[in-house]
Amino acid sequence: MSRTTIICIGCPKGCRMKVESERGEIKKISGFSCPVGKEHARKEFENPTRILPTTVRVKGGELPLVPVKTAAPIPKKLLLPAMREIARIEVEAPVYTGQVIRKNFLETGVDLVATRDVKRETSDRARITA
Amino acid sequence: MKADIVIIGGGVTGSAIARELARYNLDIVLLEKEDDVAMGTSKANSGIIHAGYNADARTLKGKLNVKANPMFDKLAADLKVPFKRIGSLVIGFNEKDLQVLKREKENGERLGVRGLEIIQGERLFVIEPNLNPEAKYALYAPTAGIISTYEFTIALADNAVINGVKVLLETEVVDLVTEGSKVTGVKTNRGEIKTQVVINAAGLYSDKIAAMSGDDSINIRPRKGEYHLLDKNWGNFVNHVLFPIPSKVSKGILVTPTTHGNLLLGPNSHDVDERDDPATTASGLDEVYSGARKLVPGLSRSDVITSFSGLRAAAEDEDFIIGPSNRVRGLIHVAGIQSPGLTSAPAIAEMVVELVKETLGEVAPGKEIHLKEDFQETLPTPVIFNEEYETGNLDGWQKLVKENPDYGEMICRCERVTKGEIIRAIHRPVPARSLDAIKRRTRAGAGRCQGGFCGPRVVEILSKVLGISPLEVTKKGAGSEILKACSKELIRRAGDGDEI
Amino acid sequence: MVMRFNYDLVVIGGGPAGLAAALEAENSGIENILLLERDKYLGGILQQCIHNGFGLEYFKEELTGPEYAGRFIERLKGSKIKVKTGTMVIKISKNKEVLALNREEGLLTIRAKAIVLAMGCRERTREAILIPGDRPAGIFTAGTAQRYVNIEGYMPGREVVILGSGDIGLIMARRMTLEGADVKAVLEIMSYSSGLVRNKVQCLDDFDIPLKLRHTITSINGKKRVESVIVSQVDDRLRPIPGTEEEIKCDTVLLSVGLIPENELTREIGIDLDGVTGGPVVNEVRETQVEGVFTCGNVLQVHDLVDFVTEEGEIAGRAVSKYLKGEREWRDQPVRLEPGKNVRYIVPHRIDYRDKDRKRIKLFMRVKEPGKDVKIKLRDGTGKVLLAYKREIVTPGEMVTVFLPEALIDENMSRIKISIEKEGR
Numbered sequence A: 001m002s003r004t005t006i007i008c009i010g011c012p013k014g015c016r017m018k019v020e021s022e023r024g025e026i027k028k029i030s031g032f033s034c035p036v037g038k039e040h041a042r043k044e045f046e047n048p049t050r051i052l053p054t055t056v057r058v059k060g061g062e063l064p065l066v067p068v069k070t071a072a073p074i075p076k077k078l079l080l081p082a083m084r085e086i087a088r089i090e091v092e093a094p095v096y097t098g099q100v101i102r103k104n105f106l107e108t109g110v111d112l113v114a115t116r117d118v119k120r121e122t123s124d125r126a127r128i129t130a
Numbered sequence B: 001m002k003a004d005i006v007i008i009g010g011g012v013t014g015s016a017i018a019r020e021l022a023r024y025n026l027d028i029v030l031l032e033k034e035d036d037v038a039m040g041t042s043k044a045n046s047g048i049i050h051a052g053y054n055a056d057a058r059t060l061k062g063k064l065n066v067k068a069n070p071m072f073d074k075l076a077a078d079l080k081v082p083f084k085r086i087g088s089l090v091i092g093f094n095e096k097d098l099q100v101l102k103r104e105k106e107n108g109e110r111l112g113v114r115g116l117e118i119i120q121g122e123r124l125f126v127i128e129p130n131l132n133p134e135a136k137y138a139l140y141a142p143t144a145g146i147i148s149t150y151e152f153t154i155a156l157a158d159n160a161v162i163n164g165v166k167v168l169l170e171t172e173v174v175d176l177v178t179e180g181s182k183v184t185g186v187k188t189n190r191g192e193i194k195t196q197v198v199i200n201a202a203g204l205y206s207d208k209i210a211a212m213s214g215d216d217s218i219n220i221r222p223r224k225g226e227y228h229l230l231d232k233n234w235g236n237f238v239n240h241v242l243f244p245i246p247s248k249v250s251k252g253i254l255v256t257p258t259t260h261g262n263l264l265l266g267p268n269s270h271d272v273d274e275r276d277d278p279a280t281t282a283s284g285l286d287e288v289y290s291g292a293r294k295l296v297p298g299l300s301r302s303d304v305i306t307s308f309s310g311l312r313a314a315a316e317d318e319d320f321i322i323g324p325s326n327r328v329r330g331l332i333h334v335a336g337i338q339s340p341g342l343t344s345a346p347a348i349a350e351m352v353v354e355l356v357k358e359t360l361g362e363v364a365p366g367k368e369i370h371l372k373e374d375f376q377e378t379l380p381t382p383v384i385f386n387e388e389y390e391t392g393n394l395d396g397w398q399k400l401v402k403e404n405p406d407y408g409e410m411i412c413r414c415e416r417v418t419k420g421e422i423i424r425a426i427h428r429p430v431p432a433r434s435l436d437a438i439k440r441r442t443r444a445g446a447g448r449c450q451g452g453f454c455g456p457r458v459v460e461i462l463s464k465v466l467g468i469s470p471l472e473v474t475k476k477g478a479g480s481e482i483l484k485a486c487s488k489e490l491i492r493r494a495g496d497g498d499e500i
Numbered sequence C: 001m002v003m004r005f006n007y008d009l010v011v012i013g014g015g016p017a018g019l020a021a022a023l024e025a026e027n028s029g030i031e032n033i034l035l036l037e038r039d040k041y042l043g044g045i046l047q048q049c050i051h052n053g054f055g056l057e058y059f060k061e062e063l064t065g066p067e068y069a070g071r072f073i074e075r076l077k078g079s080k081i082k083v084k085t086g087t088m089v090i091k092i093s094k095n096k097e098v099l100a101l102n103r104e105e106g107l108l109t110i111r112a113k114a115i116v117l118a119m120g121c122r123e124r125t126r127e128a129i130l131i132p133g134d135r136p137a138g139i140f141t142a143g144t145a146q147r148y149v150n151i152e153g154y155m156p157g158r159e160v161v162i163l164g165s166g167d168i169g170l171i172m173a174r175r176m177t178l179e180g181a182d183v184k185a186v187l188e189i190m191s192y193s194s195g196l197v198r199n200k201v202q203c204l205d206d207f208d209i210p211l212k213l214r215h216t217i218t219s220i221n222g223k224k225r226v227e228s229v230i231v232s233q234v235d236d237r238l239r240p241i242p243g244t245e246e247e248i249k250c251d252t253v254l255l256s257v258g259l260i261p262e263n264e265l266t267r268e269i270g271i272d273l274d275g276v277t278g279g280p281v282v283n284e285v286r287e288t289q290v291e292g293v294f295t296c297g298n299v300l301q302v303h304d305l306v307d308f309v310t311e312e313g314e315i316a317g318r319a320v321s322k323y324l325k326g327e328r329e330w331r332d333q334p335v336r337l338e339p340g341k342n343v344r345y346i347v348p349h350r351i352d353y354r355d356k357d358r359k360r361i362k363l364f365m366r367v368k369e370p371g372k373d374v375k376i377k378l379r380d381g382t383g384k385v386l387l388a389y390k391r392e393i394v395t396p397g398e399m400v401t402v403f404l405p406e407a408l409i410d411e412n413m414s415r416i417k418i419s420i421e422k423e424g425r
């Protein structure tokens, strides 16, 4: 039997919940004060996921970066591998909010999408890249 | 490289000397180890143009202060430097203090300081309403003034450059070259300069420069003074420079408005070991704050916008050391220039010019020197949005924006500095090449948000105008780069090494 | 010559507060509206808040900062509101004349019938908390660092110590880590983090970043660039405890030590500020003591939820319309809203108008200290409890809101005191 502590993020109370498990299988969840908490504990134990908001480099844009996010949560353990992959991406301006930057990103079934418009550069915002 | 005269140190002393010597047909080079002039003591002091009543009449300090004080009206006007003769008050609380004030007054009168007066009672609070109500007497010196110390230093250097002086920044003197008992040049990190006359105005390092020639007669002890600077909404809280009763070595923790309308508190005074340690300390700043509150109890620490410290270059007997080296010919020391060194600078410069003439007569007897006819006494009027705005000259500014839209782009929101002003600062005779250098010339980043807003914008402007990568832009010279990497560079590298 | 314009409404600041105020004023029938923004783009601070967590209340979906701002910017495109970006407002006079500066037109003065102040806030600096030591490169406020990383495209540091565990500090800890920096620690002088639990878990715990509670920086070392910080534990009065010093090597310090409403323009108009919020004193429609000058968003009170900012902008927008149309009815005397036990402040500060159409007034407040199972009690001048709300938990980091039903506001009432008390008895 092993015990894992999970802090609930549902509200400011931040309940410390305990998940007891055997060989990865949940036996008991305790310490929650509402059903939302219990469900959160289950999910965090079985497959913790996060939305990843970050940026992608833009070529020829009026800004050097465009903010992006995974359109849905991806497994938490993929956050850093995803960042490394994203570091290699460069998109051509213009970019539009909602534009898919990578489909089925890292085989997660989730798309990487832009969260703002970046127009093509017109004026003086040319940048020197080192 | 060759020069008639090499000046070591781009503080107020070296810069004033450079400008004064530039009046003559001489080939002058000023060397400064930092990335800008006014990076030593001349950027962090009280900025008071002292009336001159408190120094001993027999000392150089005493003589030069009194001589220099009246020179500031013309100098400031010529060089377009903010300067205000607001007068000073030394505050006394009891009979014993009154005796000190009387002594200072007599001393001042002997030195020729004009207008000294002892004020007491009601009148004290009419002219200084926020003064500690327990104050009883004050020595009033109407000729005392305030100046922007680094702007003054930069302006002197700019004016010197306009008149032919070469200012070499990031150029550190590492050795003096002598032949027999004569100076023949200086060695720097960028090569050697041949010269027969070297002026040692290296401030805290003037003893080190002396030692390079085997002259160990000078011994500088750094003495730290810390300050708090308050937000502009405190600028009118006092009307004069307020001093406490002085101690033996210091004029004490003062309270004064600055030329830009902030309020300055400090300095304390502590001997320290290191010459390049301008760190502030919690205990020191507490001392400054409580010291200032003794004069003006209504102060509040919640409006401190920055704190800093400066190091006094105190020589053994506490007086200035100005004169030829007694070890090698061609070397002139201008050392131990502690307070009132800022005030005295123009008089020191005149004195040094005479010494240079004598020295040249000795080491280069053939050289004929005379005043240049085309010496430019003045600097052009600066373009400052905040000033035009405050004096109501909106149409004038409007014309400027039409000619150059950069004057319509506000970069520093706190001090109201436009992009045009920043670009101008980069192109001044002594160019601004770092964030701090921009700040000293334009005030961008000197306000209440301390560059939080304009920092990234100034980095971008510097990088574009200088044609360098933003990664190369510094706060105050090499080693103080502001940014560490381009976006994605770190994470990509972490990926290549496959660990994070 | 300085350009001159006339508008019915001038909105200053194009963040979520200003955007909402302008749009809602137009919805309520005001036509001649000008929005001034000093940045090149609209959206305010949201532009750099690229993380998700915005809009759950207002849009009932989770958006990132730029997406949230984008929705309003889209709406603006379909409106008749005139927008000038890259335009810095320099002065506002009492008679509602606005002086501004931009590249294209230079100086412009705009006569307005009404003004909405929505200038947001700025960050407190190292000096605000008096950290002594050297003055090297590498000290940034968290928001400035956020701008470099998320907009300008540069990393301001590699080895980072963050002071302050509010949401901005926590968000930046994750952001810097994701971009390859090493965040050594987040320090918090209080015994609790003022950030959301969710941010603590997802920004620190996810990446094993230590949170040191009851710790602060007592010195910053480094001549040219930050080399290390000295960190000390603090006692109950938040003073460093001698002997607990510890040196942490780092090249960068990020400060997330609070926000200050940006009210220099406001003060120049002659509007009084509330010493606690740092924002203007306002009535229920967010009108300042100068009639026709309204305010909303972070310039009024520092918000943690952008949804509330939008709501406040809309209140101000509707109020402008009523003001310009002369559809207002003053009460004989205002009702002052007074903070009582464990209430740090309340916005609005008072109720000035009668309004039959309105059913209730939403009150925003912050507590001084965290509390569990509390009651929020509203009392009238006689001490009679008018209304009480239960809350399982209140924390200083999260705004508390309650409704004051119109029916409870009596014509003769002059004050209501609100306190937050432990439940029971």
Ligand SMILES: Cc1cc2nc3c(=O)[nH]c(=O)nc-3n(C[C@H](O)[C@H](O)[C@H](O)COP(=O)(O)OP(=O)(O)OC[C@H]3O[C@@H](n4cnc5c(N)ncnc54)[C@H](O)[C@@H]3O)c2cc1C
Pocket: B008, B009, B010, B011, B012, B013, B014, B015, B031, B032, B033, B034, B037, B038, B039, B040, B041, B042, B043, B044, B045, B046, B047, B048, B049, B050, B171, B172, B173, B174, B201, B202, B203, B204, B205, B223, B224, B225, B226, B267, B310, B311, B312, B313, B337, B338, B339, B340, B341, B342, B343, B344
């Ligand atoms: C706390 C404090 C308060 C003061 N208040 C006042 C006041 O109110 N009024 C007043 O009149 N005076 C005041 N003073 C005194 C005044 O600030 C100094 O006298 C004056 O600034 C000294 O200028 P300087 O040029 O001699 O030295 P600095 O400004 O220190 O200049 C010396 C320069 O030499 C450079 N240098 C050093 N070594 C080398 C090298 N090897 N190669 C190249 N360059 C080198 C340094 O980088 C530096 O820039 C105050 C001083 C302090 C510390």
Ligand SMILES: Cc1cc2nc3c(=O)[nH]c(=O)nc-3n(C[C@H](O)[C@H](O)[C@H](O)COP(=O)(O)OP(=O)(O)OC[C@H]3O[C@@H](n4cnc5c(N)ncnc54)[C@H](O)[C@@H]3O)c2cc1C
Pocket: C012, C013, C014, C015, C016, C017, C018, C036, C037, C038, C039, C043, C044, C045, C046, C049, C051, C052, C053, C054, C055, C087, C088, C089, C090, C118, C119, C120, C121, C143, C146, C167, C168, C171, C262, C265, C296, C297, C298, C299, C302, C303, C304, C305, C306, C307, C309
């Ligand atoms: C780092 C950070 C993270 C946050 N995270 C969250 C979150 O996860 N969820 C959430 O709901 N909320 C979050 N918030 C809070 C929320 O985003 C803010 O409260 C909200 O954006 C404030 O809106 P505002 O319009 O009042 O101010 P701002 O967005 O600051 O806009 C003010 C605008 O006024 C302009 N302006 C100022 N002065 C002038 C002038 N003189 N002339 C012209 N223009 C001027 C400024 O340029 C700016 O664009 C966060 C805030 C920050 C700072």
